[in-house]
Amino acid sequence: MDIAESLTRKGAAAVIVNYSRSADEARATAERLEDLGCEAEAVAADVSDDAAVRRTAERVRAAHGRVDALVCNAGTTRWVPFPDLEGLTDQVWRRLMGVNLMGPFYCARAFAPDLRAARGAIVNAASIAGPRATGSSWHIDRVGEQVFSEMAAKEELKAPLRRTARPEHVAQMVTSLLESDLVTGETLIGDGGRHLGY
Template identity: 30%
Template sequence: MDRMKNKVVIITGAAQGIGATYARALAAEGAHIVIADVLDGAPLVEELEGMGAEAIALKTDVSDEASASTMAAAAMERFGQIDVLVNNAAIYASLKMKGFEDIDLSEWDKVMAVNVRGPFICARAVAPHMKARGQGRIINISSGTPFKGTPGLLHYVTSKGAILALTRALARELGDFGLSVNTLAPGLVLSEGVVANAEMRERLTAPVIASRAIKRDQMPGDLIGPLLFLASDDSAFMTGETVVVDGGSVMH
């Protein structure tokens, strides 16, 4: 399994949860991994190195332009290239569900800073390095929620809707340089954070499963195949698209 052999992949928010699942899967396919997270990615680096992969962990605040630039520069210094950026970092599972009237403006701004400004800043940080080589893939992580208008999480749903638009416009701007930009949109995944948020599980799990054509919980592993497709040459002539993976709750 070497679809990603010697490819350098930056994954934001990869120190734990679904991002860590992405890192393990890409490493198993031969990729060199850059874990960019505000959390400590050293334990995952040790795990990946135990698999025989090359990996580094960078303390990165995706909402900060200087931090994102440092991330890209450090990846280039270590590996000499950047092939894939997975914009995974986001605020979600820690949110409390509430009516839109009760969302504090500071919370709204924090969600937008990480979930929307973050992918924009990180894409801008890596794009010059990708353009210089005439190749690269940016994978933005959205959600099935913008297609449904899920209530109780207006700031999160709005932020993930913005990612769909960002992907389409960015794909137009970068296509002439040989870069592709696509979106992976999961459904409600039983990540570590979601499992820990009892209210979210109680309010969302049953109706979400009932809405699916395949009626079961979605696990992080369900996203591995689609992610590898978007990260590899398997999707070479595909850009500006959104791949929804949620068991058929959203049929996009």
């Protein structure tokens, strides 16, 4: 279960599924949510583009009139070995910061009036590379599915709970944070305790 489905099952009346590249997956998610009784729409917008984010906010405002929750879950990475400083080019750096740093800010700023009016909440999802200097994330497209699967299995064995986060775990954390009336400004790490060993 992903975040959108978890929110729908908790009673969300409408969900906007934002995407910048995976149009087919976004539309499939919207259709699945509609089957569950939620009004859903896939909307294309690159979160690193402030104008695109503002257009999305206007579209949501016009269609639904209110926003109770904003989940910023977009992210990108580029695998670069720590010693290879030249490998982290200006273009790569701008893309990483545009999506991972500016994106959540642009979204929060664009939706702020609606969230204030509804006394809504924002949840930003990010990589463990945010609070921990672990370097670039592993990539299936870099090492292949089999090697990636083997690496993930080894990571699970290193976690105290012998599990690492899957989509349903992230959905559970996001949903529980949105249901918590007095939690704000917190960082919640859900990786089965793996971060304790870094």
